[in-house]
Amino acid sequence: MKIAFIGFGGVARAFARMLISRRWQLQERYGLSWRVTAIATANHGCVSSNSGLDLDEVLERLERNATLAGIADSTNCGDAASLIEKCKADILFETTPLNPETGEPAASYLRQALSRRINAVTANKGPIAFAYRELSQLAARHGAQFRFEGTVMDGAPVFNMVESCLPGDRVLEFRGVLNSTTNYILTGMEEGRPYEACLEEARGLGIVEANPDYDLDGHDAAVKAVALANVLMGADARPQNVERKGIRGITSDDLKSAAGAGLGIRLIARAKAADGRTIIRVGPERVPVGSPMGSLRGTSNALTIKTELMGELTLIEANPGIDQTAYALLSDMIIVHSRLDRTGGTH
Amino acid sequence: MKIAFIGFGGVARAFARMLISRRWQLQERYGLSWRVTAIATANHGCVSSNSGLDLDEVLERLERNATLAGIADSTNCGDAASLIEKCKADILFETTPLNPETGEPAASYLRQALSRRINAVTANKGPIAFAYRELSQLAARHGAQFRFEGTVMDGAPVFNMVESCLPGDRVLEFRGVLNSTTNYILTGMEEGRPYEACLEEARGLGIVEANPDYDLDGHDAAVKAVALANVLMGADARPQNVERKGIRGITSDDLKSAAGAGLGIRLIARAKAADGRTIIRVGPERVPVGSPMGSLRGTSNALTIKTELMGELTLIEANPGIDQTAYALLSDMIIVHSRLDRTGGTH
Numbered sequence: 211m212k213i214a215f216i217g218f219g220g221v222a223r224a225f226a227r228m229l230i231s232r233r234w235q236l237q238e239r240y241g242l243s244w245r246v247t248a249i250a251t252a253n254h255g256c257v258s259s260n261s262g263l264d265l266d267e268v269l270e271r272l273e274r275n276a277t278l279a280g281i282a283d284s285t286n287c288g289d290a291a292s293l294i295e296k297c298k299a300d301i302l303f304e305t306t307p308l309n310p311e312t313g314e315p316a317a318s319y320l321r322q323a324l325s326r327r328i329n330a331v332t333a334n335k336g337p338i339a340f341a342y343r344e345l346s347q348l349a350a351r352h353g354a355q356f357r358f359e360g361t362v363m364d365g366a367p368v369f370n371m372v373e374s375c376l377p378g379d380r381v382l383e384f385r386g387v388l389n390s391t392t393n394y395i396l397t398g399m400e401e402g403r404p405y406e407a408c409l410e411e412a413r414g415l416g417i418v419e420a421n422p423d424y425d426l427d428g429h430d431a432a433v434k435a436v437a438l439a440n441v442l443m444g445a446d447a448r449p450q451n452v453e454r455k456g457i458r459g460i461t462s463d464d465l466k467s468a469a470g471a472g473l474g475i476r477l478i479a480r481a482k483a484a485d486g487r488t489i490i491r492v493g494p495e496r497v498p499v500g501s502p503m504g505s506l507r508g509t510s511n512a513l514t515i516k517t518e519l520m521g522e523l524t525l526i527e528a529n530p531g532i533d534q535t536a537y538a539l540l541s542d543m544i545i546v547h548s549r550l551d552r553t554g555g556t557h
Numbered sequence: 558m559k560i561a562f563i564g565f566g567g568v569a570r571a572f573a574r575m576l577i578s579r580r581w582q583l584q585e586r587y588g589l590s591w592r593v594t595a596i597a598t599a600n601h602g603c604v605s606s607n608s609g610l611d612l613d614e615v616l617e618r619l620e621r622n623a624t625l626a627g628i629a630d631s632t633n634c635g636d637a638a639s640l641i642e643k644c645k646a647d648i649l650f651e652t653t654p655l656n657p658e659t660g661e662p663a664a665s666y667l668r669q670a671l672s673r674r675i676n677a678v679t680a681n682k683g684p685i686a687f688a689y690r691e692l693s694q695l696a697a698r699h700g701a702q703f704r705f706e707g708t709v710m711d712g713a714p715v716f717n718m719v720e721s722c723l724p725g726d727r728v729l730e731f732r733g734v735l736n737s738t739t740n741y742i743l744t745g746m747e748e749g750r751p752y753e754a755c756l757e758e759a760r761g762l763g764i765v766e767a768n769p770d771y772d773l774d775g776h777d778a779a780v781k782a783v784a785l786a787n788v789l790m791g792a793d794a795r796p797q798n799v800e801r802k803g804i805r806g807i808t809s810d811d812l813k814s815a816a817g818a819g820l821g822i823r824l825i826a827r828a829k830a831a832d833g834r835t836i837i838r839v840g841p842e843r844v845p846v847g848s849p850m851g852s853l854r855g856t857s858n859a860l861t862i863k864t865e866l867m868g869e870l871t872l873i874e875a876n877p878g879i880d881q882t883a884y885a886l887l888s889d890m891i892i893v894h895s896r897l898d899r900t901g902g903t904h
Contacts, residue, residue, distance in 0.1 A: 228866070232725065239725070365867050367722035374721040375714035377891035378579065378586070379884065474847075499847040500821075500854075502873055507847075514875075519575070519884040520712050522875035526849055528861075528868060537726065537866040544724035 211547060214248035214258075214299035214328070216290045216319050217306035218272065220416070221333050221360070224536035225303070226265055232540075242547045248297035249278060250290035252307070257284040258297050290315075294322045301546055303539055304332040310424055310433060310449075313340030324348045324356060329550075331542040333360035333535055338437035343446050355546045358441075360538025362388060362434045363511045366527035370545070372442050372515070379519045381442045383482040388434040390417045390509035390530070391425035392457045392477040396494075397507045400465045400474060416532070417509060427456035428477060428492040435479035435490050442515065443481060445488035455493035468496055474504045502526060558894060561595035561605075561646035561675070563637045563666050564653035565619065567763070568680050568707070571883035572650070573612055579887075589894045595644035596625060597637035599654070604631040605644050637662075641669045648893055650886055651679040657771055657780060657796075660687030671695045671703060676897075678889040680707035680882055685784035690793050702893045705788075707885025709735060709781045710858045713874035717892070719789050719862070726866045728789045730829040735781040737764045737856035737877070738772035739804045739824040743841075744854045747812045747821060763879070764856060774803035775824060775839040782826035782837050789862065790828060792835035802840035815843055821851045849873060 215222050229236075229244065236242040245262030254271070255278040257263065264282060271278060279286055287293040294302065302323045306316055313336030320337050323330045325348060332338075337345060338361050349356035359369050363386075372381060387393050391412045398408035412418050419425050432452040439445040457477055468475050473496045481490045497504045502524045506512055509531075514524040527534065562569050576583075576591065583589040592609030601618070602625040604610065611629060618625060626633055634640040641649065649670045653663055660683030667684050670677045672695065679685075684692060685708050696703035706716050710733075719728060734740055738759045745755035759765050766772050779799040786792040804824055815822050825842045828835055844851045849871045853859055856878075861871040874881065 236725065366870055367718060370722040371714060371718055375717040375888070377888050377895075378583065379888070500852050502849060502852050505847050505849050505852045514873075519887070520874075520881055521877065523713055524871075524873035524875070526861075526871035526873070528871070530868065534867055540866070541722070541724050541726070548724075 211242065211244045211300045211543070212247040212298055213244055214293070214297045214302040215246065216250045216294065216302060216304045218249050218251045218254075219305060219307070220532050221535045221539070222303060222305045223269060223272065224532045225539040226269060228533075228536050228540055230265055236544070240544055240547060242544065247299055248287070248293050250287070250293045251278065255279040256287040256289055256293045257281055258287050258293060259284040260298060290319060291322065294319060294326065294328070299328050300550070301329045301331065301543060304330060304334060306334065308334050308336045310336060310429060313337050317341045317345070320345055320356070321348060324352055324354045327352045327354045329355040329546045331357045331539055331546065333358075333539060335361040335433050335437045338440060339433045339449055342437070342440040355549060357542035357546060359542050360535045362437055363513060363525070363527050364530045364534035365537035365541060366511070366525055366530075366534070367541070368438065368513050368525060369441055370541070371525065376517060376520060379517045382516050382518060383480070384438060384442065384513060384515045385478055385480045385503070386435070386438070386513035387476050387503055387506050387511055388479050388513070389425055389428070389431040389477055390511060391419070391422070392428075392431070393506055393511070394509050396457060396460070396465065396475055396477065399460075399462050400469060402462070404462070415509065426458055428454045431477055431479045431492045432490070435481055435492060438513070439481040439488045439490055443483060443488055445481070447488055447490055451490060453491035453493070457494055460494060469499070472499050473497060474499050476503050476506065478503065558589065558591045558647045558890070559594040559645055560591055561640070561644045561649045562593065563597045563641065563649060563651045565596050565598045565601075566652060566654070567879050568882045568886070569650060569652045570616060570619065571879045572886040573616060575880075575883050575887055577612055583891070587891055587894060589891065594646055595634070595640050597634070597640045598625065602626040603634040603636055603640045604628055605634050605640060606631040607645060637666060638669065641666060641673065641675070646675050647897070648676045648678065648890060651677060651681060653681065655681050655683045657683060657776060660684050664688045664692070667692055667703070668695060671699055671701045674699045674701045676702040676893045678704045678886055678893065680705075680886060682708040682780050682784045685787060686780045686796055689784070689787040702896060704889035704893060706889050707882045709784055710860060710872070710874050711877045711881035712884035712888060713858070713872055713877075713881070714888070715785065715860050715872060716788055717888070718872065723864060723867060726864045729863050729865060730827070731785060731789065731860060731862045732825055732827045732850070733782070733785070733860035734823050734850055734853050734858055735826050735860070736772055736775070736778040736824055737858060738766070738769070739775075739778070740853055740858070741856050743804060743807070743812065743822055743824070746807075746809050747816060749809070751809070762856065773805055775801045778824055778826045778839045779837070782828055782839060785860070786828040786835050786837055790830060790835055792828070794835055794837055798837060800838035800840070804841055807841060816846070819846050820844065821846050823850050823853065825850065
């Protein structure tokens, strides 16, 4: 598989290291061999190479903040858009920084790739929240695959489980703790540490958005809830449709008094089908300590779905880090590859 | 798809009702149409029919405890073994009562069906605990599919999730609450009800094994843990290899004193790879109330797997009933059908 990267930050680099260390296993177990034929970065150049870029050298250059321009056998490509236009790739990994108000430029890159029949994988929730229906229809029309497991709860298979493991069933509603920063802060405060200290610790873990309001006011959870509702429940919702409240104003005293009653406070995202619409809301809720949501500490996330036939299932991801998001890209890649085999091979 | 049933008790009947009520959706959504061409019961006859048995009439007869012999367009078949030998079926559902010491007669029925290239689905954990490797190799050799999602945690996709949604990853260890009866008793006693009353309530729910020792002494949990280890971790273990302790001797006072320390007691099954072997044990453990296992009440089950790339994932099934086991058969059937399409259609 010829691989193109649009965006090559922390997640893509962790994924690249996974690809390198598992080259042999992927070949052995799935008959999947790969080379990287294009990389577009914001500040370190855009390069392509039909014979394949040396991924070790790419990582080494970026580690010392050097440009990719001039790397062996490569051609410079201008920018991401022209790279997608010209690159020969079987699969494109889109992990650019996101404008959470619009889902751009990620959605446009994905449109462009899918229109060129390039299979596309994204770790950006924006395109799923703002343009899922359009992008999935575009993919179907062009016979390309579009996958996005890493957009919600990292590599925990929230989308793939419903797609592959609950056939014939239907998601009626869900609730979840989807934002790590706010959960880290709430459970840190529960343990007696002050708000500011918890926020600083979360920053140290690299999980806080560039603009922390985006986490604290529930925007991130809302966008993820919309992504889930669009994919799992066939909604065509947008983040602005979400009734949203963040965790500001929750005090250590609130958490202490809740704890005294055997309760924790968690930022919960909910969606429910009602009268042909999907109602989505995000806000802090009191939950029993002895419940799946109450059991989440630190950066852990969880999603409970209620389905017509299987009833209530909960998936919990314990203390995820960047490697779990990178794994989402790997699992999507293996799934894309297995379905290529079925429909006729790579380009 | 031509369907054969070996065993037609509560689970098979619930599944049959699901098939009837979803006939149209299965056709519409998956292009899956079906008819039942053979049913073997222990006490109500064994019948087959190439044109298809009237499933509504089958259910109605069994409801009033009448024999299936003489039902329209049917032939009598002797017993289950001769029915498998002669029936024309694309898929066989095996749900006979199990001898938990041997996995029989379920394993033999499955062997026979797979050898005849009939795709087989079982809800019996015995064959997976006693003969998984042999049966899966037999299936591969004859080009038949073998599925068993309902054997552990009902229709919660513990096997299918690892198979389909965690490609390229590897299960290193797991722990789980896998037996509903003991969890119902322990959490009932936690709430202050006496042991005997809780056991009676569990009996009323229809979840207690014919011989309750099988639940109480941890045999059921051990067999399920072995099934999980064999499939998810490539072990070739047997129930007699499990270090096993049940819940006898746990008193209300034990539960009260644990609760005072923020702990619950749960019957936990664990498996871990060590030195090329898989160590499996079952026993009561103290777990924090505010942990996924501690959050389980009543008949709820959970499985936590630790994998190489995705870290720790937990799947919780809330308060399952017989319909969740029936759904396992439905999901396995849809998966079998989707893969038939790929490799060349029904018989």
